[in-house]
Amino acid sequence: MALSLKARKRLSILILVVALPAYIVAAVSLMALFDRPPILVELGIYIALGVIWAFPLKAVFKGVGQPDPEKAED
DSSP states (O other): OOOOHHHHHHHHHHIIIIIHHHHHHHHHHHHHTSOOOOHHHHHHHHHHHHHHTTTTTHHHHTTTTSOOTTSOOO
């Protein structure tokens, strides 16, 4: 079942306001459990974690900034 544009907009706001900060806290907390790796390794880990979150949510964010195609333009 495909989500309507309105539902995707609401879900994307919820993700950006609640889930993304929680993901950031979890990633930093997870990294704090280990000894600090060399700076380039640490940078690579943070870059990978910064990109990985977006792939499963790509369908939610796709087309959110576009005008609603279901609305009749008069």
